[in-house]
Amino acid sequence: MSLKCSHISKQFGRLKAVDTLNFEVQTGEIFGIAGPNGAGKTTLFNMITGMYTYSGSIAFDGRELNGLPAYRICRAGIARTFQIPQLFASLSVSDNIRAGAHFGSRRNKPEAETIEEIIDFVGLGEHRDHKAAHLKLLDKKLAMIGAALATHPRLLLLDEPIAGLNPSEITQSLELFYRINQELGITILIIEHFMKVLTELSQQLLILENGKKVCLGPPHEVTRDQRVIECYLGEDHD
């Protein structure tokens, strides 16, 4: 077992953004999360990564994360990306990745070696010295993933990583996610609206609505679930 969320809840005023949620993510799997806007998907990521306080328990490889600040959760082996690309705009791609390698990684591997490996892995060799602010959307997303990978995570959280990309860029991104999972052995938790992508990519799929679990299981079962069709997919879904 990699990540175990037990009875976790998050409330903003009167709004229960995440309501008594329970699920487990197994080591090595790709775990998809979907749901309508406002379902609590990103809030869930913010809870796991220590950006929000919450009630309940989140354990990673047996270690309780509740109460840990974000930077310590990263050092515990959990990295993430953001829905709207967040990068250190004034720094080069290699410096963005260096930040992850220096501050987030607990391995003794030389930073320069890690940076070069990651840049090659995500395919940003020609943009190594370019400022992050000047990258196009796909490259921004790749640089963000690169910086997260530089922390040497065991669990990677991807928040809508293909939003805004064209079909060829989506294909390129999906290949990268597979390689991260297969070659690096990193467990992936991914939020996405494209159900086709999620069903192809993930071994487990969690559907949320109003902060509550609607359905959890293998994608082919989840997409046939009547509650999921009613609240999220609609009758005409493919």
Place this chain on the structure above:
Amino acid sequence: MIMKLTKDLKVLLLIYLILLLVPIFVHTDLYLMNILIMCLIWSVVAASWDLIMGFSGIFTFGQIAFFVIGAYSSAILTQTFDLSPWLGMPFGGVVAGLTGLLVGLPCLRLKGAYVALVTFAVHMILAPLLKSDLGRALGTGGSQGILTIKPMHFWGYSFSSMEPLPWFYTALFISLLCLLAVYRIIHSNWGLAFTAIRDAEPFAKSLGINGFKYKLVVFGITSFLTGIIGGFYAHYVGVLSTRILGLNLFLILMVMLVIGGLGRFPGAVIGAYLATFLSEWLRPMGNYRMLIFGGLVVLLVVYMPQGIAEILFPQDKPGPLERIRRRVFPKERRASLSNDS
């Protein structure tokens, strides 16, 4: 400590090489030498302020307060315990640094304009505190200030106000050390953390950067460096009062940053020289001087937000000179000129 000779370091060293030679020509001009010494002092304050505001994105207005705390601490220590100013200056830096940490702590819970308000409040309450009975008990001299501060000495030679050269070269040495420290920090992993927190704090935290620690560190370092040069100022000027906490100096320092460009080292250093000379040049204009400075801030922020650094070190887009060149010589004309040649 090995430093890579980057463009910004080359510019800084070139400035100091020129300054090293300038007294050969002007050492008899006491007025000009005084301006140069003040330039060296303000360059450290401006660069420290730029480190916290420009590079770390923390909008603090407390830098002059830390400067004054360093100055008073050094003066009081050397007077009370009859110690050498060479010990007083680092002591001033330590007191200012600790005060910086104390001010930084509540600021870590705040963002943007609220940090500016808290730090400006520290600036505003310092003058009444120094004038109060508590201040008097600590040796600040109350409203009168401290009128006789020990001058510096070196190997038995006591510095005199009539001989500016020893003061100048001491200021040159101390300011160079402080600015090299600022440069080193900017290019270190600390500098990387400061910039990362400024650019995207949630992402920085998610990559393992401890925002609390690094924000506190930058408060401590910048106030420490400012306090050291404040200590030097006290011994150089020989007299301290709360007048320095007035808004004039505050505005001039702000002009230094705006002229130099925020987060563009050594822009703030160049800004300090230009603003100090400009301030002296405008002195005959009396009250209009501050009016001109205020107008200059507005104009620079609107038309040259990156300051002089935009011209000296154009980064992302062509600087003003390049833009003028392109306007005068449009692409087709440039191409035909190069073909002709």
